Amino acid sequence: NAGVTQTPKFQVLKTGQSMTLQCAQDMNHEYMSWYRQDPGMGLRLIHYSVGAGITDQGEVPNGYNVSRSTTEDFPLRLLSAAPSQTSVYFCASSYGIFAPETQYFGPGTRLLVL
Amino acid sequence: GDSVTQMEGPVTLSEEAFLTINCTYTATGYPSLFWYVQYPGEGLQLLLKATKADDKGSNKGFEATYRKETTSFHLEKGSVQVSDSAVYFCALKDGGSQGNLIFGKGTKLSVKP
Numbered sequence: 001n002a003g004v005t006q007t008p009k010f011q012v013l014k015t016g017q018s019m020t021l022q023c024a025q026d027m028n029h030e031y032m033s034w035y036r037q038d039p040g041m042g043l044r045l046i047h048y049s050v051g052a053g054i055t056d057q058g059e060v061p062n063g064y065n066v067s068r069s070t071t072e073d074f075p076l077r078l079l080s081a082a083p084s085q086t087s088v089y090f091c092a093s094s095y096g097i098f099a100p101e102t103q104y105f106g107p108g109t110r111l112l113v114l
Numbered sequence: 115g116d117s118v119t120q121m122e123g124p125v126t127l128s129e130e131a132f133l134t135i136n137c138t139y140t141a142t143g144y145p146s147l148f149w150y151v152q153y154p155g156e157g158l159q160l161l162l163k164a165t166k167a168d169d170k171g172s173n174k175g176f177e178a179t180y181r182k183e184t185t186s187f188h189l190e191k192g193s194v195q196v197s198d199s200a201v202y203f204c205a206l207k208d209g210g211s212q213g214n215l216i217f218g219k220g221t222k223l224s225v226k227p
Contacts, residue, residue: 004157033214042118042203042217043158058214090157103215105157 002026004106006091012112013081021076021109023091029104031094032074036060036087037108043090049074081113116141120204120218127194127225135189135221137178137204145206147171147180147187148215152201161189161202194225 007022025032033048045058049068063085065077074093078085088110094103121136139145146165150158162171167182176191187204204218 040219042219043215044217045214048214092157103160105159107155107157 004091004093004104006089006106006109008109009107010110010112012114013078014114015082017081018077018079019081021078021089021091021111023074023076023106024072025074025093025104026072027093027095027104028071029093029095030071031096031099031103032068033058033092033103034064034066034074034076035090035092036085037090038087046076046089078111081111083113085111086113087111116145116206116208116216118204118206118216118218120202120221122221123201124222124224127223129196129225129227130193131225133189133191133194133198133223135202135204135223137187137189137218139185139187139204139206141185141206141208143208145208147178148205148207149176149178149187149189150203150205150217152203152220154200158203194223196225196227199223199225 004025030051034046035043037043044060046064047066049055052071055066088108090108091106092103117140119138148163149161151161152158162173164171164180170179178187178189201220201222203220205215
């Protein structure tokens with residue numbers, strides 16, 4: 001079991017560029033989510049998915065898109081990066097939608113937007 | 115809406131000192147409460163949890179008791195070690211939500227030898 005993997009670990013973008021943050025899990029988890037972590041702000045939920053083909057918005061969805069074509073993968077897309085999206089991004093997954101205590105977090109992607 | 119408030123950090127302690135990190139919450143209904151730990155360069159890991167009033171969660175020497183009357187879930191450890199240096203997050207899940215967690219801002223703990 002690799003758990004939750006995220007790529008890349010670090011990325012620098014220019015304003016207006018697009019990119020996709022990859023997230024994959026090999027635990028057959030239904031529930032996957034993306035958070036951003038900013039200094040003094042804790043973690044804030046961006047988008048989440050309760051299963052393949054089903055996604056929904058979290059607390060801070062603007063500027064981000066997601067899709068869930070398979071159980072394993074949950075990529076996060078930035079269509080036009082802005083400096084305000086400089087952050088550390090964490091992907092997480094859990095066995096069920098009502099079981100956050102089973103949530104596993106990936107190691108994070110550090111994104112810098114210039 | 116639901117929210118979690120943690121004491122501001124950073125907290126710096128000497129090894130073997132007693133640790134308390136305060137956490138209070140605001141929620142409708144009856145939330146489940148969690149403490150997560152984030153070691154440097156890593157993702158978050160669940161440290162302990164409590165699902166109803168008066169429950170005590172414990173793990174690795176850390177404890178927290180769900181106090182409904184004071185809406186609190188303070189994290190305690192009797193004797194900290196250097197290896198406990200990390201950022202600690204208090205979080206809640208409302209009973210009516212779809213499993214999404216609401217996190218506090220985190221408290222950074224540094225333990226000196």
